[in-house]
Amino acid sequence: MLKLRIEYKTDYVNGLKKSIYMKTKGWQRVLLIIIPYLIIVGLLEFVGMVLAGVPIKNTVSNSTICQDLIVVVFGAIGTLTIISFFIKCVDNENISSSLKLTKWINFRGVGICSFCILFILGIVFILLKIFDEIEFIDFDFNGTKLLASIFLFVLVAISEELIIRGYILKNLLQSFSIEIALLLSSILFVLMHLFNPEISWIGIINLFFAGIILGLIYMITDSIWYPILAHFFWNFFQTHLGFNISGQNSYSLINIIINEKSVFNGGQFGIEGSILSAFMLIISSIILFLVFQKKKRLNLI
DSSP states (O other): OHHHHHHHHHHHHHHHHHHHHHHHHHHHHHHHHHHHHHHHHHHHHHHHHHHHTOOTTSOGGGSOHHHHHHHHHHHHHHHHHHHHHHHHHTSOOOHHHHTTOSSOOOHHHHHHHHHHHHHHHHHHHHHHHHTTSEEEEEEOOOHHHHHHHHHHHHHHHHHHHIIIIIIIIHHHTTTSOHHHHHHHHHHHHHHHTTTSTTOOHHHHHHHHHHHHHHHHHHHHHTOSHHHHHHHHHHHHHHHHTTOOBTTBOOOOSEEEEESSOOTTTOGGGOGGGOHHHHHHHHHHHHHHHHHHHHHHHTTOO
């Protein structure tokens, strides 16, 4: 009986120490990973630019879809390397469980996710067309470029979600309240895109609420795959509707022209710089937050 009490007390103390460690160290691990992440990913993307033949003084928006893909592949390698190292050596956790990789997506989730995002972007596209903010030019189907764009947006979604939601948000949740952690991770998501071409204050707002939405999806589903899926569809649909993505030009199935740069069409920053997108994203974030609160009350999260 005495032995059992001692073992119980030891387990309790160890558990308490671990709990205290998690609460005090989460935000420190986030600060610790930022500089190595920027250096490693930056260097590998530089190597990718050299190998792809992208002039160093050029912006990505002036490169081809295949050149973009090569650069993103090297960036993704850097992201996966630095995250894996930190999870194993700093967090002392299992990579799969830490990144919430075990809960896979299903067809229902794919359908709901793709429909909701296409619905949001479709409404914005239709409104812009109705008010003569954009003009349809033609269709441009190219199988090779389409396949390259799929791989490109998959890698972008995986890389950005693993670092922002998979590592940073997860660690911030161990140190702060849900609201503060979500806020901070969304701010870091904005900072990741802050130097994109043609960024505007509306674009910053939209990126912030996009971060809120992706964070809520991550917490509601308890899986990294759903924010990756949502991120992919957001980039894929908007570019193939003819818009730039955060100031980056890319191959598109639909070619359009913007009649005059304005806060309604987002100008060269793309649909993410549109005030119409801001309205849709804010509404979507409120809906998802209510869903999150409901699941939390029902002890489903």
